[in-house]
Amino acid sequence: GIQVEQSPPDLILQEGANSTLRCNFSDSVNNLQWFHQNPWGQLINLFYIPSGTKQNGRLSATTVATERYSLLYISSSQTTDSGVYFCASGNSGNTPLVFGKGTRLSVIA
Amino acid sequence: GAGVSQTPSNKVTEKGKYVELRCDPISGHTALYWYRQSLGQGPEFLIYFQGTGAADDSGLPNDRFFAVRPEGSVSTLKIQRTERGDSAVYLCASSGDTRGAQYFGPGTRLTVL
Numbered sequence: 001g002i003q004v005e006q007s008p009p010d011l012i013l014q015e016g017a018n019s020t021l022r023c024n025f026s027d028s029v030n031n032l033q034w035f036h037q038n039p040w041g042q043l044i045n046l047f048y049i050p051s052g053t054k055q056n057g058r059l060s061a062t063t064v065a066t067e068r069y070s071l072l073y074i075s076s077s078q079t080t081d082s083g084v085y086f087c088a089s090g091n092s093g094n095t096p097l098v099f100g101k102g103t104r105l106s107v108i109a
Numbered sequence: 110g111a112g113v114s115q116t117p118s119n120k121v122t123e124k125g126k127y128v129e130l131r132c133d134p135i136s137g138h139t140a141l142y143w144y145r146q147s148l149g150q151g152p153e154f155l156i157y158f159q160g161t162g163a164a165d166d167s168g169l170p171n172d173r174f175f176a177v178r179p180e181g182s183v184s185t186l187k188i189q190r191t192e193r194g195d196s197a198v199y200l201c202a203s204s205g206d207t208r209g210a211q212y213f214g215p216g217t218r219l220t221v222l
Contacts, residue, residue: 041216094208097211
């Protein structure tokens with residue numbers, strides 16, 4: 001089955017800094033999503049991005065499906081960006097997602 | 110509109126007891142998923158419904174776990190003869206289009222003593 005690896009496992013940033021989180025996946029996927037799990041445990045869907053590039057405010061994501069990786073960019077980080085960022089992939093739409101172990105981000109003021 | 114809701118938010122039970130966890134998906138979403146998350150790990154798939162039927166239950170760990178979605182909306186995850194190893198956060202997600210973007214509820218934290 002699909003395997004998802006995320007790096008780095010932990011990241012500490014000064015407020016205002018930029019960062020790039022990486023997700024590698026083992027098989028061809030038609031469903032790639034990024035989530036943010038806040039300190040209270042709520043998972044928020046950030047991007048549905050099986051290919052290409054999308055931007056939403058200070059966040060953007062790029063998936064290169066042919067090379068089996070996706071990147072999440074966080075610019076001008078804020079303390080509210082802290083939490084765990086998960087990448088998850090699936091074979092197609094409306095199939096179960098396989099999650100990576102996440103990147104734990106701490107943004108300090 | 111309202112997001113995915115789950116009840117209870119916390120459940121403490123004793124080993125060997127039976128528990129039911131409820132998920133109310135976003136209105137109109139036909140796909141519903143159950144995942145389980147242990148401390149420090151990503152969510153792990155349990156079961157997926159498309160409408161009323163279980164389209165994929167390959168993630169259920171054993172036959173003590175069962176889930177239903179009788180009217181294609183609310184789903185209940187049922188765990189019989191709970192074990193301490195069942196302690197985790199149980200997450201529900203729903204999806205409303207063919208792309209499969211999933212939206213998660215707040216989870217139920219299950220503790221088996």
